[in-house]
Amino acid sequence: MENIHKRFPGVYALNAIDFELKKGEVHALLGENGAGKSTLIKVLGGIYTPDEGEIFIEGQKVNIHDVHSAHANGVAIIHQELVLVPHMSVAENIFLGREPKVAGFVNKDKMNKEAQILLDTYEMHIDAEDLISHLTIAQQQMVEIVKAISFNSKILVMDEPTSSISDKEVAFLFETMRALTAKGVGIIYISHKMSELDEICDRVTVLRDGTYVGTEVVKEVKKDDLIAMMVGRELSNYYTRDYQEAKETILECKNIDDGNMVKGASFHLKKGEILGFAGLVGAGRSELMKCIFGLTKNYKGDIILEGKNVKIASATAAMKAGIALVPEDRKQEGLYKVQSVRYNSTIEVLGKFIKGIFVDSDQEDEITQKYIDMMHTKTPTLDQEIGNLSGGNQQKVMIGRWLAMHPKVLILDEPTRGVDVHAKSEIYSIMNDLVKDGMSIIMISSELPEIINMSDRIYVMAYGKVKGCLEHKDVTQEQIMQLAAE
Numbered sequence: 001m002e003n004i005h006k007r008f009p010g011v012y013a014l015n016a017i018d019f020e021l022k023k024g025e026v027h028a029l030l031g032e033n034g035a036g037k038s039t040l041i042k043v044l045g046g047i048y049t050p051d052e053g054e055i056f057i058e059g060q061k062v063n064i065h066d067v068h069s070a071h072a073n074g075v076a077i078i079h080q081e082l083v084l085v086p087h088m089s090v091a092e093n094i095f096l097g098r099e100p101k102v103a104g105f106v107n108k109d110k111m112n113k114e115a116q117i118l119l120d121t122y123e124m125h126i127d128a129e130d131l132i133s134h135l136t137i138a139q140q141q142m143v144e145i146v147k148a149i150s151f152n153s154k155i156l157v158m159d160e161p162t163s164s165i166s167d168k169e170v171a172f173l174f175e176t177m178r179a180l181t182a183k184g185v186g187i188i189y190i191s192h193k194m195s196e197l198d199e200i201c202d203r204v205t206v207l208r209d210g211t212y213v214g215t216e217v218v219k220e221v222k223k224d225d226l227i228a229m230m231v232g233r234e235l236s237n238y239y240t241r242d243y244q245e246a247k248e249t250i251l252e253c254k255n256i257d258d259g260n261m262v263k264g265a266s267f268h269l270k271k272g273e274i275l276g277f278a279g280l281v282g283a284g285r286s287e288l289m290k291c292i293f294g295l296t297k298n299y300k301g302d303i304i305l306e307g308k309n310v311k312i313a314s315a316t317a318a319m320k321a322g323i324a325l326v327p328e329d330r331k332q333e334g335l336y337k338v339q340s341v342r343y344n345s346t347i348e349v350l351g352k353f354i355k356g357i358f359v360d361s362d363q364e365d366e367i368t369q370k371y372i373d374m375m376h377t378k379t380p381t382l383d384q385e386i387g388n389l390s391g392g393n394q395q396k397v398m399i400g401r402w403l404a405m406h407p408k409v410l411i412l413d414e415p416t417r418g419v420d421v422h423a424k425s426e427i428y429s430i431m432n433d434l435v436k437d438g439m440s441i442i443m444i445s446s447e448l449p450e451i452i453n454m455s456d457r458i459y460v461m462a463y464g465k466v467k468g469c470l471e472h473k474d475v476t477q478e479q480i481m482q483l484a485a486e
């Protein structure tokens with residue numbers, strides 16, 4: 001890709017970008033949220049037409065003007081936001097637009113069979129005839145991956161493919177990637193998980209604010225240097241945490257059972273602490289928190305908030321009681337895609353601003369701006385449709401929304417998923433400030449370093465139960481993993 005330019009209203013998303021992918025390499029594309037990564041690959045995939053610039057494949061200048069011509073030129077893309085059609089089957093989604101046909105009619109049997117073979121080759125345990133809407137997010141992500149691979153492309157692009165799949169699936173994905181590169185496929189890989197670089201990538205290109213910063217060989221470059229290239233300066237103290245004396249218990253949960261994934265979980269949260277929840281995907285952590293936030297109505301067990309036994313029957317009741325939850329899947333839960341950044345920032349606190357029937361728009365602006373500044377969210381204006389922000393910046397707005405509520409108990413489910421290193425470090429520092437101010441935080445995270453460096457105490461869950469509690473002072477990754485696998 002040569003000298004690629006792309007402008008959006010108020011944003012110079014790509015400014016003279018050069019990018020080169022070799023046969024058989026995995027080339028990482030790195031940069032902060034909003035740096036232009038997804039835009040660049042959307043240009044390659046025919047979703048955006050560049051304002052300027054040229055694309056060459058195997059030395060030939062190509063004209064990629066839509067998704068179809070991208071496929072015809074051997075380019076397949078797994079997009080950051082899942083684009084499967086929910087009310088269609090897995091097989092229909094995989095073969096969308098290229099269904100096997102007999103006399104002009106789709107041959108459903110053949111399609112289902114071929115899809116099932118693909119799914120089985122990758123040991124997916126997914127039924128080809130099942131509806132997409134019945135699958136978990138992780139399964140949907142795996143279907144996207146299978147679909148992209150099935151195009152037999154020369155160039156495969158993966159925009160944050162591991163954001164919601166488990167370690168086992170990640171290992172499988174990497175194996176598949178190695179097999180593909182051995183056959184000469186070139187892979188462009190976008191991820192905010194720095195640890196994945198060493199594991200799977202050969203070279204890395206860094207973008208910053210829509211400009212090209214540089215390309216390095218992964219084995220020869222230091223992590224800190226890459227971060228400096230992304231952020232534009234060195235990041236000192238990545239984790240901020242001032243531990244304080246433990247205080248009284250604010251929330252206690254006894255034998256919570258949701259009749260499904262949660263099977264008698266008990267724990268307590270102290271005022272002013274960060275309580276980490278570790279465990280494997282499917283351990284029931286998110287489901288436990290959903291009970292506390294009133295999203296699961298018929299749970300059994302006791303929730304005791306500030307000494308009082310409370311029955312939380314709805315999210316509204318939870319919020320009234322001072323509990324907020326930033327869900328794991330921020331894209332599907334609670335994002336109003338065609339509404340403005342302002343609307344999405346203040347929807348939960350609006351009640352506080354309604355005077356008569358008019359919303360005080362000055363206050364709305366003030367709140368929105370405050371959290372945009374705090375989270376370093378990149379948006380041209382407060383009126384921008386949130387769907388036009390980069391994936392990570394959408395996340396930041398969603399986290400800001402819940403912070404604006406000033407809850408007593410803040411539950412964060414995978415708070416740093418999909419956000420860049422700089423913003424991660426900001427989120428850690430904000431969490432530290434919040435608990436110093438007396439807020440109590442529960443953090444579910446699959447990133448062990450983050451759990452270990454930020455938590456006062458760590459509960460480990462497995463199979464719907466709490467397996468143990470570890471103090472931050474002497475905890476190791478191995479200890480957590482051992483409990484998680486029990």
Ligand SMILES: Nc1ncnc2c1ncn2[C@@H]1O[C@H](COP(=O)(O)OP(=O)(O)OP(=O)(O)O)[C@@H](O)[C@H]1O
Pocket residue numbers: 008009011013031032033034035036037038039040080378379388389390391392393418420
């Ligand atoms: N359709 C659009 N309309 C307006 N602005 C857009 C559009 N698509 C992207 N942008 C803007 O272009 C810039 C680059 O966005 P892009 O999605 O490429 O970032 P990214 O590097 O993929 O970030 P992330 O890590 O958060 O996914 C951002 O400022 C974004 O708001």
Ligand SMILES: [Mg+2]
Pocket residue numbers: 037038039080159390391392
């Ligand atoms: Mg992106």
